[in-house]
Structures are given as C-alpha cells and as structure tokens.
Amino acid sequence: MxxxxxxxxxxxxxxxxxxxxxxxxxxxxxxxxxxxxxxxxxxxxxxxxxxxxxxxxxxxxxxxxxxxxxxxxxxxxxxxxxxxxxxxxxxxxxxxxxxxxxxxxMSKFKSILSIDPEARLARVQPGVRNLAISEAAAPFGLYYAPDPSSQIACSIGGNVAENAGGVHCLKYGLTVHNVMALEVVTLEGERLTLGSEALDAPGFDLLALMMGSEGMLGVVVEITVRLLPRPEVAKVLMASFDDVSKAGGAVADIIAGGIIPGGLEMMDNLAIRAAENFVHADYPVEAAAILLCELDGVDEDVHEQCRQVREICAAAGATDVRQARDEQERARFWAGRKAAFPAVGRLAPDYYCMDGTIPRHRLPEVLHGIADLAEEYELQVANVFHAGDGNMHPLILFDASDDDQRERAEVLGGRILELCVEVGGSITGEHGVGREKINQMCSQFNSHEIECFHAVKRAFDPAGLLNPGKNIPTLARCAEYGGLHVHHGELPFPELERF
Amino acid sequence: MxxxxxxxxxxxxxxxxxxxxxxxxxxxxxxxxxxxxxxxxxxxxxxxxxxxxxxxxxxxxxxxxxxxxxxxxxxxxxxxxxxxxxxxxxxxxxxxxxxxxxxxxMSKFKSILSIDPEARLARVQPGVRNLAISEAAAPFGLYYAPDPSSQIACSIGGNVAENAGGVHCLKYGLTVHNVMALEVVTLEGERLTLGSEALDAPGFDLLALMMGSEGMLGVVVEITVRLLPRPEVAKVLMASFDDVSKAGGAVADIIAGGIIPGGLEMMDNLAIRAAENFVHADYPVEAAAILLCELDGVDEDVHEQCRQVREICAAAGATDVRQARDEQERARFWAGRKAAFPAVGRLAPDYYCMDGTIPRHRLPEVLHGIADLAEEYELQVANVFHAGDGNMHPLILFDASDDDQRERAEVLGGRILELCVEVGGSITGEHGVGREKINQMCSQFNSHEIECFHAVKRAFDPAGLLNPGKNIPTLARCAEYGGLHVHHGELPFPELERF
Structure with a gap:
C-alpha cells in the first residue's frame, strides 16, 4: 500500500x-x-x-x-x-x-564499547540492538529499561532519533530519561560530546534537544545509557471490565493511589479478541476492555501493591481480576499484548498503527471520540495502549487495495491525532513525527512555534541537508493544510520554504 | 566582597x-x-x-x-x-x-492560576514562590517535589531558569523533570506554548531546551508543573562514619541495593561541627562524615527500607546508625543539614558556595582531591552534598576583606569545578552557570560545543539582547582563559565575539 x-x-x-x-x-x-x-x-x-x-x-x-x-x-x-x-x-x-x-x-556501528556495572552505565554504538544492551548487562544483574515492541530488532541509535518508549516507560521513562550522554557528528564533520555521567549539565540542554530530533541536527555516533538493576520480582494482574470507561477509571485510581506499575496496558474488545484468536493468551473475549498491570520491585512491596491494585480494580467495577500464578502464565498474559499488532493485522488486509498521547484523565472521552470517528469513516479501529502514561495506539483496519478505504484510513488517522491535540495531548507518544505526522504538526503548533523549530534546525544545519522534509512542516505546508495561525496576514520567514 | x-x-x-x-x-x-x-x-x-x-x-x-x-x-x-x-x-x-x-x-506575576487535583497539575505564574505551590496543593494531599533550600523565597520562574534541584531531586528529579509545559514570550514579543500535559511532545524538545537556559532564549510567563501525592510516611536515618570514603561507599551500596531514598545527604566533619554548634541537632561531632537518609512512601515499604539501609550502613563500616524516633527528632536531624550553609558561614567572615556534580562512584576520590586543593590554596573547605545524585556543595571559607584570600577563594572554586569535569562530572548541579561559572564552561565544553550553544542562542535571539554575558562564554574568553580547543588555528564564528 x-x-x-x-x-x-x-x-x-x-x-x-x-x-x-x-x-x-x-x-x-x-x-x-x-x-x-x-x-x-x-x-x-x-x-x-x-x-x-x-x-x-x-x-x-x-x-x-x-x-x-x-x-x-x-x-x-x-x-x-x-x-x-x-x-x-x-x-x-x-x-x-x-x-x-x-x-x-549506521548498521555497522554495532559494538558495545563498555559496561560499567558500578556506575551502571553502558557505552554503545548506535547500531546496537536495544535488546542486546540488556543481554550484555544481564551478567551484572542490570538491564536497559526502555523496551519498544521492536526491541529485538530496533537499534539504540534509532531509539534516540525517535525518543522511543515502550511498555515500561511509565515507571522508567522514555529514551530521553535513560540516556546520559551522546557523541554527535555535525554536518561540518565536528564531534560534539553532549551530557555526562552527572545528573545536570550546564549550558543549554542540547542532549535533550538531540533526543527525538530524527537525524535533523546531527549524526549520533555513540550513546551512554543508564542501566538499572533487574527487579527482584515481577507480577502481572489482568482485570476485565464491561465498559472501557471503567477501565480508564481504574487506571486513574491506580496512579492516584501512589502506585507506579512497571507496565499498565489496556486493550479494547476488538484487540482482545484478535489477540486471543492469535496466541490463546486466555483473555476474556467478552470483556469490553482489559487492563494488564505489572508490578515489580522487592518481594514484599510487590505483594502489597498487588493487593492494592486488586482492590482498586474491584472498586472501579472490574468484573474479574486475575493474578498470573507463575512465570508461565505471566508470559502468556504478556504474549497477547505483545502480539496485539500482528493479531489485529489478521482481521483485515492492512492496518495503520497510530501513536498519540493524551492526558490520562481524558481517556474515556477520547475512546468515545475515536469510536465516533471510526463510525464516520466507516472503518474498524482496535485500541491498544500504554494506559498508564496516556500513550494510545489505535489500529485502523482497512484494505489498501481499495483506494477509497486507503484514503479514509489516512484521513481518519490524522483526525485521531488532532483529537489528541484537542484534549491537551500530543500527536506522538513514542514513534516520532517523521514523514507521517508532518501535517498534524500544524495542529499541534502555531506558526511562531514552528518558526522556532526551523530556527533551531538552521542553528545546526544552515544548509538544510539533514533529513529535510521530516518532523517539521514548512509554514507553506501548514497554510495549505489549513492549520496555520497566520501572523499579520503574512507568512513569516519566507526563506524557510525550501526546507 | x-x-x-x-x-x-x-x-x-x-x-x-x-x-x-x-x-x-x-x-x-x-x-x-x-x-x-x-x-x-x-x-x-x-x-x-x-x-x-x-x-x-x-x-x-x-x-x-x-x-x-x-x-x-x-x-x-x-x-x-x-x-x-x-x-x-x-x-x-x-x-x-x-x-x-x-x-x-517578574515578581508581580504571583498568581496560582489553577490546580487540577485529578490531572495532578498546577498552572502558575513565574513569580509564585516554590513553597507556595505545595501550600496551595496541600488541601488535595499533593505537593510540588523540587525543593531548593531557598524554597521559602525563590520563585518557580527562577527555578525554571536555573533548572533548580533540592534535597529530593534524587528520587523526584530536577525542575526539568517536574515541569509539563511553559508559556514563553520571545524577543519578538510572540507567545510560544511548549510541552503539554502529555508525556512526549513532537518536534524538537524546546521545553527541555528552555529549562535552565537562564533567560537567554525567552521570557517564561506561565508554568504548568506536576504535583505528586504526599508520601504517607517519611523516616530519617543518621549514620556516622570515621572515614568519608566509607560514607561514600555506603551511598553507592544503598543505591546499588535498589533503594531510592527521598533524600540522601552527606556532611563532612567541618560541616557537622558547624551545624551542631549552630542548631544543636544532636550530631556526632567526632564523626568524619554523616549520612542523612530519608525514606518515604507507604508505611510497610518504608519500614522495610529502613531495615535495609541500617544493614547496608553497618556493613559499610558505620560507627553508629540512628533512626529519628519521632517527627520532632526527624525535624531536628534535618535542621542541622538545612542550616549547614549559615552555620558554616559563622566559621569565617565569608564563604563561597560551590555547586558541582560528579558520578556518584567517584565521590571518595573527589573528596580527597578537594582536600588537597584546599591545602594548596591554604583555605578551609566544608563539604555538604546531595550524595545520592553526586551533587556537591563545597563551601570555601575565607575573609573577603583580605584581597589575597578573596582571590585564592575564587581560583580554588574554579579548580574544584574543573576537578568535577575531570572525573566525568559537571560544573553545575542545580545553581546554574550564570556569571559565576562562565570560565569553567571552557573546561566543560570544546569550541564546537560552545559554537552550538551560540548557534542555538542566535536562533532565538539573533540580536543577542537576552541576558548577554551569562551561561555561555565567548570563544575569545575561553581562548584567554586557556581552555579553548582551537580548531585549525582559527577562532570559529568571529562574529560571535560581541556576545
């Protein structure tokens, strides 16, 4: 397609x-x-x-x-x-x-340069696979926390470029929260060292600026990441609900209870059924929504938190709460979630995976909004999301061989992202903007903000040669798309239009 | 002086x-x-x-x-x-x-605009005092975590400008980790909205870039901060050591044990004695160092963690470990730490408070280095620090009416910061660069990195009118200071020299 x-x-x-x-x-x-x-x-x-x-x-x-x-x-x-x-x-x-x-x-930059278990740092080249870092750190009882679903294949350099997240980012943060330092080569061929092993850095925070910048400011050639000690135990609870709003309420109540789960994932009925048909995870196929809540840490804490989460889910109206009895069942519970994308992919010839973030407490409202939009565009949407941090992955089902459906899927995707912006959220959670969401940037930002992005871009790349056309729309594009806040009737910075 | x-x-x-x-x-x-x-x-x-x-x-x-x-x-x-x-x-x-x-x-911008207990956010004006946010959030059981020692007086806008920290930033992060969104006015008088209530934001991370930028990129006019639920209980342990290296070892072991204390502070003998003389906190005046370790959270967890920390400190060679029996004693333990600066101030006519950050595991080595430097410059240095995150506050004692002492104090301060850089740390932890540390920026960064700072500065402020002369040195200054890595024998960007 x-x-x-x-x-x-x-x-x-x-x-x-x-x-x-x-x-x-x-x-x-x-x-x-x-x-x-x-x-x-x-x-x-x-x-x-x-x-x-x-x-x-x-x-x-x-x-x-x-x-x-x-x-x-x-x-x-x-x-x-x-x-x-x-x-x-x-x-x-x-x-x-x-x-x-x-x-x-950058695939030939695949060496793990050093692991320092005392400082809990790994210095790696950008082509190293995400999971390979945890594998190399495992002998020391350590691991690298951000875990995109693609972690078996994706590279840490790509994670930096997109500020990747994963199931565990509610508790352990996005890539930006787990990278201590970067070596970067500029367009002039100069090397920059950004960040250090220390918590704070003087000057402007160029390390954070580089995270998620999609290769538009420089080329990352070395990465120092934080390693964390493996939690002593991890337990998973699965709560079923007859209404997605109740599941959304339980998410809010768990967080309000001062509990920060290692993972807090939600799936709606379409996603549950698809996953169950695909991997037989023992999911409740009649439920309107399930929550998967993983609690990790030291044994006693986890035991106590499991008790609290069970209570909270029951009070929020869960029809059933089950705790995985052993590692095998825990793996099965997660298998369904991890296979959700390919599972949903079996329901239609094609699917389009969206990635938006919303304030957690707007979840029920946004789910209803997505359902209304799906009806308007006559397409099915399955919802799988990192509920704890409000990162949604609506999966739009369509048939790409049908031009009309393909076009509707693309427009529906954009509308869903705009809905995220309307409720105070963001058009990306962990996948970045890239080429895909460039029009939605016009909804997220006004022309002055977009000007600032271009000015920062020019600071690093005056010639506009690094990944042009991604991440930041031209103001002309926004004007055409209808999202531009035009200032005094003029497009500012006309010289930017070549980017 | x-x-x-x-x-x-x-x-x-x-x-x-x-x-x-x-x-x-x-x-x-x-x-x-x-x-x-x-x-x-x-x-x-x-x-x-x-x-x-x-x-x-x-x-x-x-x-x-x-x-x-x-x-x-x-x-x-x-x-x-x-x-x-x-x-x-x-x-x-x-x-x-x-x-x-x-x-x-900005002192007239002192309104708390809204508190949303469900979303756990406060929207405030920049002139609001740090502590006033927690006071306004208290009726909802919430508070704002970063707590600089000046929190009774300092403003949240200033906290943003300097990316302020505090005793609790090991567990709860610096200001950058607790601000969700900013409204900024540019030099052109335009308004920017940076960040949102969502975890991730598309485009370049201008929110992080603005944090700690010391008023050089724009004027912050509104701030949305995260609020956290007040911990159920907080307990404090005080461990005494006959050797600062052993105390440093205990810090490493506590963190390695997977415990993240709400606060983990260390004081050396000079600071202990000064504080004890000043506020009678019941500190062990013979100890080479003490650790104050606060554990907060739900009752059972805290109880268990106190037990673990006691064990770890004993194993690391503590000569004594005491747990505050009640709130009154807990307040007394902290009173000594909080009064450490004025207490040390009574030992000499003047003191100069430094602020550097080092990788935690280099602590014993850096303390020895500071002692050697103090001897070289014939000045006393008391050490007080946020040990958990490696943020040191050496206090240099001197008499400003003596020109020679004043000059030695200034040079010694610079040498201590350079020592922090040498071990892989940073010249600031939470106080910023400002005018004070501008020479040390030349030690921390090479000329290409400083060029990048200037380029980013120009992106927001081409005329160089926003807080010129702070935070980023000119390359000419670095060349004079002897810290500049000159490239191909030429100073790059000669047009920058007017900043």
Missing amino acids: SFMFDERLDGALPTVDKAAVTSRLHEVLPHMTLLSEPEDLRPFECDGLSAYRTVPMLVAMPERIEQVQTLMRECRALNVPVVTRGAGTGLSGGALPLERGLLLV | SFMFDERLDGALPTVDKAAVTSRLHEVLPHMTLLSEPEDLRPFECDGLSAYRTVPMLVAMPERIEQVQTLMRECRALNVPVVTRGAGTGLSGGALPLERGLLLV
Whole structure:
C-alpha cells in the first residue's frame, strides 16, 4: 500500500550529480561501503512505515566515526542531503530516503564499547540492538529499561532519533530519561560530546534537544545509557471490565493511589479478541476492555501493591481480576499484548498503527471520540495502549487495495491525532513525527512555534541537508493544510520554504 | 566582597540612550511600573551571588503577559539588552543586571492560576514562590517535589531558569523533570506554548531546551508543573562514619541495593561541627562524615527500607546508625543539614558556595582531591552534598576583606569545578552557570560545543539582547582563559565575539 505522497519536497531539494558524488566519495572514502546500484538500493526504500517508499540515490555504510566525519564534510561541500537510518524499524517514516539524497546506514556501528556495572552505565554504538544492551548487562544483574515492541530488532541509535518508549516507560521513562550522554557528528564533520555521567549539565540542554530530533541536527555516533538493576520480582494482574470507561477509571485510581506499575496496558474488545484468536493468551473475549498491570520491585512491596491494585480494580467495577500464578502464565498474559499488532493485522488486509498521547484523565472521552470517528469513516479501529502514561495506539483496519478505504484510513488517522491535540495531548507518544505526522504538526503548533523549530534546525544545519522534509512542516505546508495561525496576514520567514 | 569583574561585556553592548528608552516605555506602557532613579534601582544590583554587583539602567515590573510582549518588542526595536529576574535568590549570578540594560522583574506575576487535583497539575505564574505551590496543593494531599533550600523565597520562574534541584531531586528529579509545559514570550514579543500535559511532545524538545537556559532564549510567563501525592510516611536515618570514603561507599551500596531514598545527604566533619554548634541537632561531632537518609512512601515499604539501609550502613563500616524516633527528632536531624550553609558561614567572615556534580562512584576520590586543593590554596573547605545524585556543595571559607584570600577563594572554586569535569562530572548541579561559572564552561565544553550553544542562542535571539554575558562564554574568553580547543588555528564564528 502507499499513502498520498507529497513530491514537492524532492522538487525543492538541490539537483545533485549522482556520478560525481559517487566518484568523489569513492575517492575520499575508498574503504567505506557505498551502494549505488538500483538492486542494492531497493532494500532501503522504506522503514517500518512501508506506506511511504523512495529509493535513495546512494547508500553509505561507514564503520568508523572518522568516516562519518569525512562523509558529512563531503555531503556538506557537495550539497547532498543526508537521511540517517538505524535498523529501519521506525513507524513514522523518519528514515524514509530521498531520491536525490544519500542514506547513511549506521548498521555497522554495532559494538558495545563498555559496561560499567558500578556506575551502571553502558557505552554503545548506535547500531546496537536495544535488546542486546540488556543481554550484555544481564551478567551484572542490570538491564536497559526502555523496551519498544521492536526491541529485538530496533537499534539504540534509532531509539534516540525517535525518543522511543515502550511498555515500561511509565515507571522508567522514555529514551530521553535513560540516556546520559551522546557523541554527535555535525554536518561540518565536528564531534560534539553532549551530557555526562552527572545528573545536570550546564549550558543549554542540547542532549535533550538531540533526543527525538530524527537525524535533523546531527549524526549520533555513540550513546551512554543508564542501566538499572533487574527487579527482584515481577507480577502481572489482568482485570476485565464491561465498559472501557471503567477501565480508564481504574487506571486513574491506580496512579492516584501512589502506585507506579512497571507496565499498565489496556486493550479494547476488538484487540482482545484478535489477540486471543492469535496466541490463546486466555483473555476474556467478552470483556469490553482489559487492563494488564505489572508490578515489580522487592518481594514484599510487590505483594502489597498487588493487593492494592486488586482492590482498586474491584472498586472501579472490574468484573474479574486475575493474578498470573507463575512465570508461565505471566508470559502468556504478556504474549497477547505483545502480539496485539500482528493479531489485529489478521482481521483485515492492512492496518495503520497510530501513536498519540493524551492526558490520562481524558481517556474515556477520547475512546468515545475515536469510536465516533471510526463510525464516520466507516472503518474498524482496535485500541491498544500504554494506559498508564496516556500513550494510545489505535489500529485502523482497512484494505489498501481499495483506494477509497486507503484514503479514509489516512484521513481518519490524522483526525485521531488532532483529537489528541484537542484534549491537551500530543500527536506522538513514542514513534516520532517523521514523514507521517508532518501535517498534524500544524495542529499541534502555531506558526511562531514552528518558526522556532526551523530556527533551531538552521542553528545546526544552515544548509538544510539533514533529513529535510521530516518532523517539521514548512509554514507553506501548514497554510495549505489549513492549520496555520497566520501572523499579520503574512507568512513569516519566507526563506524557510525550501526546507 | 566582590570578585574580579570583567568589564568587557558591558563595553561590548550597544550604547543606549536611557532618557529616550524611559520616555518611550512610559509612552507605550503607561501602566507598567518602571523604575529609573538610582535609589530605586540599587536594591536590584545583585542576586543571591552578591560578590557580583551592577546597578541596572532601568527596572521594569510588568504584571500582564501583554505588557511583557510589548516590552520585548520595544527592547528589540530600541536595541536594549534585557535581564530577567525572579526572586533574586539565584547563587550563580544569572540575574546580575547590566549597567546598560533593562532588568525585567517578574515578581508581580504571583498568581496560582489553577490546580487540577485529578490531572495532578498546577498552572502558575513565574513569580509564585516554590513553597507556595505545595501550600496551595496541600488541601488535595499533593505537593510540588523540587525543593531548593531557598524554597521559602525563590520563585518557580527562577527555578525554571536555573533548572533548580533540592534535597529530593534524587528520587523526584530536577525542575526539568517536574515541569509539563511553559508559556514563553520571545524577543519578538510572540507567545510560544511548549510541552503539554502529555508525556512526549513532537518536534524538537524546546521545553527541555528552555529549562535552565537562564533567560537567554525567552521570557517564561506561565508554568504548568506536576504535583505528586504526599508520601504517607517519611523516616530519617543518621549514620556516622570515621572515614568519608566509607560514607561514600555506603551511598553507592544503598543505591546499588535498589533503594531510592527521598533524600540522601552527606556532611563532612567541618560541616557537622558547624551545624551542631549552630542548631544543636544532636550530631556526632567526632564523626568524619554523616549520612542523612530519608525514606518515604507507604508505611510497610518504608519500614522495610529502613531495615535495609541500617544493614547496608553497618556493613559499610558505620560507627553508629540512628533512626529519628519521632517527627520532632526527624525535624531536628534535618535542621542541622538545612542550616549547614549559615552555620558554616559563622566559621569565617565569608564563604563561597560551590555547586558541582560528579558520578556518584567517584565521590571518595573527589573528596580527597578537594582536600588537597584546599591545602594548596591554604583555605578551609566544608563539604555538604546531595550524595545520592553526586551533587556537591563545597563551601570555601575565607575573609573577603583580605584581597589575597578573596582571590585564592575564587581560583580554588574554579579548580574544584574543573576537578568535577575531570572525573566525568559537571560544573553545575542545580545553581546554574550564570556569571559565576562562565570560565569553567571552557573546561566543560570544546569550541564546537560552545559554537552550538551560540548557534542555538542566535536562533532565538539573533540580536543577542537576552541576558548577554551569562551561561555561555565567548570563544575569545575561553581562548584567554586557556581552555579553548582551537580548531585549525582559527577562532570559529568571529562574529560571535560581541556576545
């Protein structure tokens, strides 16, 4: 399938002589892997959001920081746009290549450089898989907390680029909360060290600025992450509800009770049935919603918190609360949740996974809003979400071979994100903006705010060569999309329009 | 007392016609308080770091956001530098005025706009005192966690400007971790909304960028903070050690044990004796160091954690571990710590409070390094620190009426911060850079990193009018200070030298 693709961006980019660039890069970086043949480039045409596809002009796969520095200097000098890609599992098209650009693939940066169990830090290269960090830390009783569903495949560099989350981010935070320092190569080929092992850093918080910046400010070449001690025990409760609002109420009550679960996930009836059919997790297929609540920590605390959560769920109107009796049952409870996306994927030829965040207490209202929108666009939507932190993943079911359905799915997705903004939330939770949500940025921000984003972008990349066209819309795009707050009747910063 | 003051900055600033500016501001903002007489300006000549003093040209005290917007537009048009000030309790000279600049005093923005107990958010104006937020939230069983020692007086706007911390930031984070959204007025007089009630935000993380930016990117006019439920109980343990290294070891072991105390503070012998003489907190005056460990949460957890901490301290070689028997004793234990600065202040005519952060496991080594430096400069240093997060507050004792001592104190302070950088730490923990630590920024960052700071600064403030001369050194200053990593023999960005 593919969505309506906006060709203006590539049109606005500089014209580049592929042969000249290829020859120059071979000359200055003779040992770097450089792919230029169509059959070699094809595998890189999309990331995890395969609705958008573009074959890149060239693919570079450096393996040393010095090569990245040289490459950046050359791209700057030759005016070649650069899109950086990690494992390519991103769901918002952040690593979508440019037809006239170079794709910088970081997959050869795959070393774990050091693990310091005393300081509880791991220094790793950006191409290291998320789960590989926890595996390497396991002998010390430590692990890396953020756990996107794709953790078996996604790279830590991509996690930084998108500020990835996961089931455990309510308790342990997003990627930004678990990265202590970054080494970054700028477009000028200079190295920056941002952050340190200390809690606070002087000057502007460029470390936080870099997190989730989708490769638009520099290339991350080294990452120092915090490691946490493995919790002594983890228990899972599954509560069933005959009404999604009651489940939403229970979420609020658990948090209000001062309990911070390791994970607090919610699924609606369509998602429950899909998961149950797929992996037989022993889910209650008649329930309107289930909550999965994982409590982790030291044994006595967890025991006491399980008691409290059971009570809270019962008081909130749960029809049933079950605690996994053993590790096997705990794994089964989670298997359903973890397989929810592919499970829902079996219900229709295609699905479109959204990612919005809302204030937790607006949950019931937003669920009703999504149901109304689904009806309006005549599409089914299954809801799976990180309820504890208000991060929703509505899954829109459709058939991409039907042009009309495909278009409705795309518009419905945008409307759902706009609903998130209306209730005071955000158009992203953990997947980033990328190419996918660029129009919704116009709903989230006014023109002055978007101007600020562009000004920050120019501070790092005056030539506009780093991942142009992602994350931040041009003001012209917003004006067309109808979301722009025009100031004194004029578009500010007309010179920005080429980005 | 006063430190060596660098006059170059004011010399580099634009020449401003005070009479013309005053008359124009009276004209466009007739209802705004504007002070221009020397006797009215004098009280604003310094903030909490009184070693630096400058009487501002003008003091403006707006009370509405629209007035701030107009004021900023006028200052931009008239080329008048602006320093924003909260309650003036900052310890790094971040709100030090400019002789040729306007001081924007936010003290009339003192309303708590709303408290939403369900969403656990408070929306407040920047002039609201830190403690006033917790007082207003108390009827709902909620409080605002970051608690600088100055919390009775300091304003939340100042906390944002310096990314303030406090005793509880190990468990509950710095200001950046407790602010959900900001309203900011730019130098162009435009309003920006940064952040939301949701956990993640799309685009670049301008909310984090604004935190700790010391009024150099915009003026914060509204703040939405997270509120937390008051812990059910809080208990304090005091452990005594005959060696600071053993106390440092106990800190590491407590954290390694998976315990996150609400507060974990350490004092060395000089600080212990000073505090005991001053407030009679029942401290062991013979101890080389004490640890104060507060554990908060639900009753059963706290009880269990107290047992664990007692065991850990004993195993680490504590000579005594006492638990406060009641609230009265708990208050007494804390009274000594909270009065440590004024108590140490009684030992010498003057003291200079430093603020550096180090990786926790380097604590014993850094304490030895400080002792060696103190000997080298022939000055006494008392150590008080937030041990849990590695944030140190060495207090240098000296007599400011003795020029030689004053100079040695200033140089020793700088050397201590540089030691923090050498072990992988940072020159600030919670007090910011301000005017005080601007030379040490040259040790912390290389020229490319400092260039990035300037580029970000220009993105928001191309004219360089917002708090010039604070937080980020010019590259020329670093070159003079000897800390600059010069690139290809040239100073990059010579046009920056006017900042």
